[in-house]
Amino acid sequence: MHTESEPIITPVTAALLRGALDLEHTAHGLRPHRLPAWARAQYADGQLAMAQAQPSGVRLAFRTRATTIELDALRTKTAYVGAPPRPDGVYDLLVDGRPVGQAAVTGGNVHVVDMATGSAETRPGPVGTVRFPVLPEGAKDVEIWLPYNESTELIALRTDAPVEPAPDSGRKVWMHHGSSISHGSEAAGPASTWPARAASLGGVELINLGLAGSALLDPFTARVMRDTPVDLISVKIGINLVNADVMRLRAFVPAVHGFLDTVREGHPTTPLLVVSPILCPIHEDTPGPSAPDFSGLGEGRLRFVAAGDPAERAAGKLTLQVIRDELSRLVAQRSADDPNLHYLDGRGLYGEADHAELPLPDQLHPDAATHRRMGDRFAGLVFTGDGPFAPGRAA
Template sequence: MHTETDWITTPITADLLRGALDLERTEHGLRPHRLPARARAQCDDEQLAMVEAQPSGVRLVFRTRATALELAVLRTRTAYEGVPARPDGVYDLLVDGRLAGQGSATGGNVLTVDMTKGSREFRPGPVGSVGFSGLPDGDKDVEIWLPYNETAELVELRTDAPVEPAPDSGRKVWLHHGSSISHGSDAASPTTTWPALAASLGGVELINLGLGGSALLDPFTARAMRDTPADLISVKIGINLVNIDLMRLRAFTPAVHGFLDTIREGHPSTPLLVVSPLLCPIHEDTPGPSAPDFSNLGEGRLQFVAVGDPAERAAGKLTLNVIRDELSRLVKQRSADDPHLHYLDGRGLYGEEDFAELPLPDQIHPDAATHRRIGDRFAALAFAHGGPFAVDRVS
């Protein structure tokens, strides 16, 4: 790489970033957030605080002639006590829309979570960097997609040629909200989470509000979506409500209505797609909560089990099939007055045949190959001719 004296240093500013709803000034630089400060102030849940600050779908976008670049960053990665170390977060480099490099940052903090005790330990570390070289000469549009599974305080961008913000692409903006599967779960890299893949295939700009463990029909999330400019909106509802056994059917139905009503306050006629849960056999007919199964930790495997009682469905406990039935009914009811509201059964993205071929490694989250399949399926169902997000329908 170049020596320090070769670099042109560019501060990280809002006009270089896409996909974040808020930027927090820190001691070291800028921390992207995927929920605005007002929303974050309304919930002190540690899980939500961690995942909304993990910049899934957030990327630096700029135009330059540089052939080498380096991003100085202070990362915070999460480790789980007793579980094999997770791979470092991946930074994807795109040049004129094509993958041109991948790397991981050095240094950084570590947050260690002990799921058996419910405790967390934070260990600080130094600012590091991730670098790329050998880029083609000449003017080009460059994107650096940040990891979906690490937080990133962006310090500065170093290049061997000047940088300027990329012009507006003119593409439609797709705003998506969902669970850890939408967040990225075990995708191979930030541009291969299923929403990122679908956005690329659909030719749209992604704002990803996939929040691991936190797609809970929170009013502050609905208000954030209401206030975010977007041309296309989707909400994937269900799995987290069952995972943590949050509510009963009596509360679920009005909560969904309220969530959609709030989005419609800011987007009265925007195409709005409600997506029900993907197939997850442990919760199809068994209520939550989910619980980690530590019996295979010695072999380096963590899996989840459903610990609810199927008999409790009669008392209103939620399962994935209950949720799908209610979402289908609810959307049909609302669409009589809202022709831009649509429904997609999540088993059309990942169903029984897919599970037989590509089972969920931990019984909840898909692997990298499955992310690709879900992204392909979503693009074919949503963005293709006649789909709810098709150009001929939303133009």
Template structure:
């Protein structure tokens, strides 16, 4: 702790946090979760446990005159055997909604993952401190976005002026669920994942339930979405079901219906957008599972060079037996939404290739064959905001089917809307 400030320690309480659905009291501090405890108790999958405890979209939000801020945290850092060290998780500072700095925390626990053996070992480590100094004087709203890819226990918050919860913004709450791309894999920072960028462009408050490797139509996730207050909801469905080779077409359709039915139990008329997968060439017509492509030991594209890539381990011929591909999933999602819209006019469909398609892949290829890079995250966020939040979009104030909305006019004329349906 620096001694050149008269530090005030403020307890980290729920009213200073946004984007978390549960807060666990630990020996060291407070651990944000993105699934409630009852949901976590219904699944023993370590991948889900890791993903939901990584605070994508979770941020400390407060009002203060402080010009210096210190935050003690205890991160859990992932170390992959045979790969170079991953960069420390990034914390983004926003002041009155504008970028104001970035920082990282060293130390912390380590989770050593051996992908060849399928094992993980956790070792304890010390908490660390991040600092933001020389901030502008005067009353301001401060947001500290926690690392989207690093489990983070909040230990202590210190400032050189008093802190109070920021007043409600009055903005609508957007609740989003998706896979690792929605979680933020390969994004540059927590405030530049595509959902975070889209939320800022759309002027909404984000709750991000993007769960890396874990968008699997789990009933407890549907109930979590059902029970979470929200004004706008989107669900991005598909890629993880192929990654995990989890179900066949016979199970997929009813599972999607059940997932949407459950959400509608708590949000019967909330605008609900179903988004199919973005382009992923290895799985467009080839089923999963997705497996690490370690490459030849002498191949610089292998894990030894820190450039892990993935490949599709399925056989295209297996589609005849009901195995899922992204093409199959998009067709089925489009059919399901079209069928349900007869009784649910607030339901819409977005083909994920409108967010990232063939031309985008040619310009901004997926570095590991599965996940977009930072530039593609920005493009996806901008595209989503333009399609969903702009006038005529499903999340716009006029709504997709408002009497004077363009989608409504197109529906009246053709019976089918265009990009969004």
């Protein structure tokens, strides 16, 4: 940074962060987590550990007159053996709510995964810096949204003017739980995931519990949601249960009831929206598990196939259509005594016509354009008019 005076160094503290549920002090700085330590300790799963440490929806929020900002951070990227390097995670800069810049941090660790064997190792690297050199003049509210696909240890801000935590926005807080699609998948940036876009359009503060590969009706996730003070709650249920082939219909229905019962213990009247899966043709009528197709990995193409057999539905194996039918029925049953419980068919966010125009590149995950469309659709269906989170209805 080049200024006439020495830059102002501001350590990153909890007062500057939104969207994280836990902060770990490391040898380098502060690592945001999206699940608290007690929940992380209840199941030692590498996928869950990686997903919850990737700070989707987490952002620095502060007020400043600075025109140049630098953030020192130590990232940990994921790489796959035999595949080209994945794109760097990016940081989105918003000024007074408007996107004005995007950049990546340098250096960092690399977590190398061999998908064929399941082995993994982390190769250490140096602390790096993300730079935003030309900001508008004058006092402003600044947000730096952290990458959804890299974990990070935040060290310090360097600015050419003092920094103070952003004041409370006074907006409602929306907590959303879902799969990698909610986590971010292939969105253009952390402020462009469909939940982030929907939150922006809906005028709410986001806590994103989209956990790639880990939306599995885990009881500890329900307890986290129960214990977190929020104004609006949504739960997107289905695709990971099929991906991982973790339960049959007999277990699924009571598990959903139990998950919702736990959430309701802490939020008895909070608007609660259950969202079923978006369209995913490979699993509409074919059970899981999902299996990677490695044939195009050398060219940077990873696709997925359904490894189940449609005949297995008779034995209770789950498909997306089975899940939608059960969720619709279950919510209708419960809402007779719970008027603040609502249901949204995920195909209203991405359905057959959308798939014809914007097919899922790897057969599972939406691309950047689809994230934008889903965010717009969710905001229109949920935050406006007669939607369950519309100002006139939301508690």
